[in-house]
Amino acid sequence: MSDGPRNASRQEASVGKDRAAQLRHEHHGLYSVWSASREAFWLALEALRAHKLRSFLTLLGVVIATTTLIVVMSIVNGMNLYISERIANLGVNVFILHRFQWAQGYESFIKARRRNLPLRMEEYEFLKENLVGYKNICADSRLGDIEGGGIDARYRGHAIEDVRLEGTTPSFIDMREEKVGIGRYFTDSEYQHSAMVCFIGQDLADEFFPNTDPLGKEITVGGANFRVVGVAERIGTAFGVSLDRFVEVPLTTYQKVFVARVQVSVSVQAWNSQQMLALEDEARTLLRARRHLPYKEDDNFGINASDTLMSAWKRLTGTIFAVTIGIVAVFMVVGGIVIMNIMLASVTERTHEIGIRKSLGARRRDILMQFLIESGVTAATGGALGVLFSFIISRIVAVYFTSSVPVHAVVIGLALSTAVGLFFGIYPASKAARLDPIEALRTET
Amino acid sequence: MTMASQVAPSLEETIGPADGIVIKTHDLWKTYEMGEAIAVQALCGVSFEIERGEYVAIMGPSGSGKSTLMNLIGCLDTPSQGRYWLNGNLVSELSDDELAHIRNKEIGFVFQTFNLLARASALHNVELPLIYSGVTALERRERAEEALRKVELADRMHHKPNELSGGQRQRVAVARALVNDPSIILADEPTGNLDTATGEEIMKLFDRLHEGGNNIVLVTHEHDIAAHAHRILHIRDGRIDRDERVQ
Structure with missing residues (x-):
């Protein structure tokens, strides 16, 4: 503030308080x-x-x-x-029949473990024949489900431990996230004849066949030899674990070589989301009938959809x-x-x-x-x-x-x-x- | 304030100071309540006027009420009764924040103990009043440097108070008092913490500021110091004992 205005305002000195307010507004601003x-x-x-x-x-x-x-x-x-990328992306409009209902409370899981029966190959065949109106159906079984661990895979001098081994039906590739990178998935014919063929993940291809064509090569998985017919596209990792370290073989071969009586998960794909519930009911009725469950008894199997998982x-x-x-x-x-x-x-x-x-x-x-x-x-x-x-x-x-x-x-x-x-x-x-x-x-x- | 408003104000009270009067007090009272029954009268009806450009000393022994009077003149406190005009503003009836504004604009304090911010440079200390009046950073710096030049400390402006001598510290305080171009410079025992020679130097600085047109009010109990003023108000027992003009 310069001297000028103050000298001027001295003339009106008697209106002191007003001037104080005026001064405040002049300078004590924002x-x-x-x-x-x-x-x-x-x-x-x-x-x-x-x-x-x-x-x-x-x-x-x-x-x-x-x-x-x-x-x-x-x-x-x-x-x-x-979750949104992988689990919820099990497939569009897919529900999965399994021994257990996923993501349930601990107590009901304990109860289910006592009374629920695993799904069998015959049940898959039964559903495949009798269920009406689905878009696709497949079954799969993995070793980890029983033993809680993987298996060793070898090719010449190289070995990879803890490989996820899975037996699947040919339609599996159309319903899950794996995609064929090179080669092909196994055929219905190979499935019916329990052929010793396999479809491998990128990790195995990188380790075993860095510079050569993997197709037609024989790898040893859990002591048995399998001919590679295809390699999957790279998927990536989840929770720090590689999702590309797997071997998939026909479910029939899997049953013949590794497990006497496989437990399977059956995935059913509907044509659209409106059809889902009807198809789930249909599958439930069929399976209950086949298992001779009385009217009042609860299901002794689980039907899981991605929305079940999401809500859990x-x-x-x-x-x-x-x-x-x-x-x-x-x-x-x-x-x-x-x-x-x-x-x-x-x-x-x-x-x-x-x-x-x-x-x-x-x-x-x-x-x-x-x-x-x-x-x-x-x-x-x-x-x-x-x-x-x-x-x-x-x-x-x-x-x-x-x-x-x-x-x-x-x-x-x-x-x-x-x-x-x-x-x-x-x-x-x-x-x-x-x-x-x-x-x-x-x-x- | 409340007591004053209960009585119908006389003509003298309501009329503000005449032109050229920088301080006018009318019947200032200050009572301190010390418990329920005891009230100490620090000031008992002090009235005086100070004209623009005067150099006034307020003298009195300790307990005379001169500190109380200084606090009132300095707008740090409000009277229990009576009126006080500073540069035409009736400040005895203002709120805390309004008083803060008046202190910022109209009063430059110089304290016995310097009262500089220890962590800030001399320049920043001088800038402080300008910060509270909302001067832009650039202008603030210019004006603070100008004020430090006036007290011949331009070469020390980046030093902190503990890197300066007592006399230099007091000159920083004077620069701070000057920087917002106040109506009065209010000095409370400005030489109290200085040796005689340095004190004399500071008093010469005040003489020079007075010649430059500044109003100076000096509170002291030393005759030598008061002798620099042109007028001495002697305070005793809360009253003005003597109003002495010095030639």
Whole structure:
């Protein structure tokens, strides 16, 4: 403000109070709030830098809370991606008949284990003959279902352990995610004659046949020799496990060579989603009739569709999120209280400074802003550290399992930690703002 | 304030100060309640006027009420009763934030203990009042440098207070008091923490500022210091004992 207007306004000196209000509007406008805020922002960062260890300990609660939140959201997000890509993508309009209903509670699973009977080859043949109106039907059985492990595959000097071995029907390739890369899938004729042929995944092709054509070569799987007729396109990994390490053979061959009486899963594909329920009912009626189940008895097999899995998954993630929200809330509150405590100490420590600032014209809201910004910036720094840590943890988790940090988790983490800082800063800041300038100035530092 | 409004204000109270009067007080009272029954009268009806460009010292022994008067003049406090106009503003009836605004615009404080921010450079300390009046960063820096040049500390502006001598610190404080071009410079025992020679230097600086047209109000209990002023208000027992003009 220059001298000119003030000299002029001296003429109207008697309207003192009006002029004070007028002055206030002239200069104590928005810009002063902005410049004071910027000053507070740098002060806050300066304070954090000056006391690194103290700041870190102060922020631990907020850091843990933010990290937990983002890591859980990342893992769930990663699994969601997987589920929507793979499991829910079992096939369009496909339901699967299996001994068990998937994704049921533990107790009903125990009960089902006692009374449910596995599906057999004959039942598959029966359904294939008698079910009307389906688009496609296939059966498969894998070794892991019985023994819980894989099998060794060899070709000349090379060996791959823990290979997933699966016996399938020829129609399997049309209904699942595997696609033929080179060669072909096995034929109905090969299926009927239990031919010693196999369809392999990319991992085996890479290991056994890096430079040669795999078609027609004989590999040894679990002691028996199979001729390679086709290689699948690469699928990728899920939960850190390669999905390309498999050998598929005709189900008949599988039964002849490896397992006397196979248990199968039967997949049925409908023409459209409207047909699904009708087809499921049809299959249920047929299977119950064949198994001679009385009217009142429950099914002793499971019918699974992708929506069953999705709803089970949603229940699970719901639980995960509920638990996470609880943990995060506790840490945030603890973190917030620690920040409030430190801010209260800071207000006491800096009472003299507050007195100086007030004597120089800082209003209540300037002091309030200063301390609010300080606690906000402090907590936001904790949030940023949490983001950093969660990225690191997410990377590590992704190696063994699955994890993908969603952008909205970062935004929520930062916003939440800042909000916690601001909220728990309100009390210390208003305490600072209300200090009497004379008393504050009189306080020794 | 409340007591004043209960009584019908006399003509003298309602009329503001005449032109050229920078400070006018009318019947200022300040009572401190010390518990239920005891009330200490720190000021008992102080009235005076200070004209523009005057160099006034307020003198009195400790307990005389001169600190209370200084707090009132400095708008750090409000009177229990009475009116106070500063540069035409009736400040005795303003709210906290309005008083903060008046302090920012109209008053430049110089304290006995300097009261600089320890962590900030001299330049930043001088910039502080401008931050609270919303001056842009560029102009702020210019004006702070200008003020530091006036107190001959331009070469030290990036030093922190603990890297400066006592006299230099007080000159930073004077620069800070000057920077927002206030109506009065209010100095409270400005030489109290300095040795005699350095104190004399600071007093010469005040003399120079007064010659440059600044209004200076000096609160002190030392005669040597008060002798720099052209007028001395002697305070005793919360009253103006003597209003002395010095030639």
